[in-house]
Amino acid sequence: MTAPFTDLAGLRALLQELPAPDAAAQADAAARNAQLTKPMGSLGRLEELALWYAGWRGTSRPRLARPQVAIFAGNHGVVARGVSAFPAEVTAQMVGNFEAGGAAVNQLARAFGATMTVHPLDLDRPTGDFVTEPAMSEADLLAAMAAGWRAVDPEADLLVAGEMGIGNTCAASAIALALEGGEARDWTGRGTGVDDAGLARKAEAVAQGAARIVGESDPLQVLRQLGGREIAAMAGAILAARHHRIPVILDGFICCSAALVLHRAAPGALDHAVAGHQGAESGHARLLEALGKAPLLSLGLRLGEGSGGTLAIGVLRGALACLSGMATFAEAGVSDG
Numbered sequence: 185m186t187a188p189f190t191d192l193a194g195l196r197a198l199l200q201e202l203p204a205p206d207a208a209a210q211a212d213a214a215a216r217n218a219q220l221t222k223p224m225g226s227l228g229r230l231e232e233l234a235l236w237y238a239g240w241r242g243t244s245r246p247r248l249a250r251p252q253v254a255i256f257a258g259n260h261g262v263v264a265r266g267v268s269a270f271p272a273e274v275t276a277q278m279v280g281n282f283e284a285g286g287a288a289v290n291q292l293a294r295a296f297g298a299t300m301t302v303h304p305l306d307l308d309r310p311t312g313d314f315v316t317e318p319a320m321s322e323a324d325l326l327a328a329m330a331a332g333w334r335a336v337d338p339e340a341d342l343l344v345a346g347e348m349g350i351g352n353t354c355a356a357s358a359i360a361l362a363l364e365g366g367e368a369r370d371w372t373g374r375g376t377g378v379d380d381a382g383l384a385r386k387a388e389a390v391a392q393g394a395a396r397i398v399g400e401s402d403p404l405q406v407l408r409q410l411g412g413r414e415i416a417a418m419a420g421a422i423l424a425a426r427h428h429r430i431p432v433i434l435d436g437f438i439c440c441s442a443a444l445v446l447h448r449a450a451p452g453a454l455d456h457a458v459a460g461h462q463g464a465e466s467g468h469a470r471l472l473e474a475l476g477k478a479p480l481l482s483l484g485l486r487l488g489e490g491s492g493g494t495l496a497i498g499v500l501r502g503a504l505a506c507l508s509g510m511a512t513f514a515e516a517g518v519s520d521g
Contacts, residue, residue: 205240207239257303259307344460344493350376354375422443425456431457433460436465460479461483
């Protein structure tokens with residue numbers, strides 16, 4: 185499937201032409217929820233989650249049949265500064281592990297009935313070192329976002345976007361700092377497990393990268409200057425899902441940095457997305473607050489790879505099973521008071 189944009193103007197147009205949920209289906213789902221054999225509101229956020237999903241899928245009794253997990257991989261020039269505990273070669277090695285079915289996210293996707301696709305993006309051509317130069321050219325940015333768009337199965341009924349890229353928590357931290365402000369230490373965590381010296385190098389790179397583009401207010405340009413191909417691809421995939429009316433479960437800190445770009449580019453751009461979890465990476469809670477998203481889970485995860493978002497598929501399955509499968513008071517012959 186070809187992405188419907190060839191330049192930034194076309195991309196910006198898509199950000200201003202965002203489909204809305206089906207209000208009638210959502211209202212019908214809410215009416216059904218009010219008649220189910222339980223006290224109103226007794227299932228808490230599960231009820232909200234089911235109604236949200238019903239609106240985006242256009243049915244009052246939705247079922248989850250074709251969830252998709254799409255993993256994007258990219259390499260980062262900033263890794264040469266010693267900001268990661270692992271070398272860049274690990275990115276390609278982990279792609280092989282995904283493709284062989286050996287990673288944690290493979291197991292989670294299988295457990296919750298999701299198909300999983302893996303999309304390496306020019307791994308032999310790392311992005312520029314964002315401390316001293318733009319991470320990507322405009323052509324690189326557009327190509328990566330188009331790759332994300334194409335990766336989304338239009339027949340899917342849920343998307344989880346994940347990533348692999350040594351050094352990408354550094355890039356995500358720089359994006360968050362540039363778009364949200366604060367101090368580099370507010371957004372910079374240990375990622376793959378850097379020691380104190382590595383954390384200091386990482387925070388310095390984040391600060392210098394954001395300082396290099398101070399005054400840049402265009403979120404897409406911030407992504408181009410500081411991001412990675414896998415982060416851009418996740419943004420493209422999340423945007424494609426919106427245009428296909430496919431609900432999205434956001435993963436961790438890196439995925440949420442991609443989502444932040446869309447959120448700042450077009451208010452409401454993430455209405456079709458929920459936060460799967462709050463991870464242990466420093467800055468993720470603050471980033472979720474900036475997105476206005478309350479996480480479904482909080483289990484101390486910091487793996488990335490779409491793992492937390494994929495795990496949250498189970499919560500969504502439970503919510504939909506209750507809305508669509510429970511009996512109403514009338515059907516069960518139970519007095520509703």
